[in-house]
Amino acid sequence: DQQVKQxxxxxxxxxxxxxxxxxxxxxxxxxxxxxxxxxxxEGPTFLISISSIKDKNEDGRFTVFLNKSAKHLSLHIVPSQxxxxxxxxxxxxxxxxxxxxxxxxxxxxxxxx
Amino acid sequence: xxxxxxxxxxxxxxxxxxxxxxCEQHMGHRAMYWYKQxxxxxxxxxxxxxxxxxxxxxxxxxxxSPECPNSSLLNLHLHALQPEDSALYxxxxxxxxxxxxxxxxxxxxxxxxxx
Numbered sequence: 538d539q540q541v542k543q544x545x546x547x548x549x550x551x552x553x554x555x556x557x558x559x560x561x562x563x564x565x566x567x568x569x570x571x572x573x574x575x576x577x578x579e580g581p582t583f584l585i586s587i588s589s590i591k592d593k594n595e596d597g598r599f600t601v602f603l604n605k606s607a608k609h610l611s612l613h614i615v616p617s618q619x620x621x622x623x624x625x626x627x628x629x630x631x632x633x634x635x636x637x638x639x640x641x642x643x644x645x646x647x648x649x650x
Numbered sequence: 651x652x653x654x655x656x657x658x659x660x661x662x663x664x665x666x667x668x669x670x671x672x673c674e675q676h677m678g679h680r681a682m683y684w685y686k687q688x689x690x691x692x693x694x695x696x697x698x699x700x701x702x703x704x705x706x707x708x709x710x711x712x713x714x715s716p717e718c719p720n721s722s723l724l725n726l727h728l729h730a731l732q733p734e735d736s737a738l739y740x741x742x743x744x745x746x747x748x749x750x751x752x753x754x755x756x757x758x759x760x761x762x763x764x765x
Contacts, residue, residue, distance in 0.1 A: 541692075571753065580654070580740050580756030581693070626692060637706075638754070640692030 540564045541629050543641035550648050556614040558644050560627030565608065567629040567639070572601060572612050575624045575643070584625075585612070588632065617648045656741050656757035664765050665731060671760045673724040673741030681705075681747045682724040683754070684716060685740040693740055699724060700747050731764045738762075 542561045550556045568589040573581035587594040587601045594601050600613045614621055627641040654675045663669050681700045685693040698706035699718040715727040724741055741757040
C-alpha cells in the first residue's frame with residue numbers, strides 16, 4: 538500500500554517559470570520529509586528536506602511547503618532551468634528511524650527552453 | 651569525497667549463478683543501505699547496516715545475502731535469483747540512521763538482469 542503518493546507522473550514547464558511538484562501521504566505519523574532528484578543512470582540525489590515542526594524550508598531556488606492537516610507537501614522550483622529536468626521523488630519517514638524512507642513513484646519534470 | 655561507488659554498473663546472471671554487488675563510501679558514514687528499484691516504481695528498502703551490524707532486514711528472501719566487512723564497504727551476495735529479481739540495486743549511506751543528522755547519499759546503482 539503506497540503511503541506516499543505523487544499523482545502526477547510528469548510535468549512540463551517553460552524555462553524561467555515556476556515548477557510545482559506535489560506529494561501526498563497517508564500516514565500521519567511521518568514527521569520528516571525529503572525530496573530527491575534523479576537523473577537517468579544515476580542514483581537519487583538529496584535535494585531538500587523538511588521537518589513536521591516547520592511548514593516551509595527554502596534552499597536557493599528550491600522551497601518545500603508542508604501542510605500537515607492536508608498531509609500534503611509540495612516542491613517549488615523558481616526559476617526553473619533546463620538542468621532541473623529529472624525525476625523528482627518525494628519521501629517520508631519517522632525521524633527516529635530515518636532509514637525507513639517511503640518513496641513516492643516520482644514525477645518526471647521537463648523544463649523546456 | 652561525497653560519493654557512493656557501486657560495482658558493477660551492469661550485471662547479467664543466470665538463475666544458478668553466484669555473484670556479488672559491491673558498494674563503497676569514504677565519507678565516514680556509519681549507516682549503509684541496500685534499496686531495490688524496479689522500473690517505474692520507487693526504491694524499496696532491503697537492508698540497513700548501522701555500525702557494521704545488520705539493523706533491518708525488510709523480509710528479503712535469503713537468496714539475497716548482505717555483508718558489511720567494514721564501515722566503508724557493503725556487499726550484496728546473490729545466489730539462485732529469479733528473473734523477477736531483475737532490478738536496479740541502489741546502495742546508500744548516511745552519517746547515522748537518524749535522519750536529523752544527515753541525509754542519504756545514493757550510489758548510481760547496479761542494474762541486474764537475471765536470465
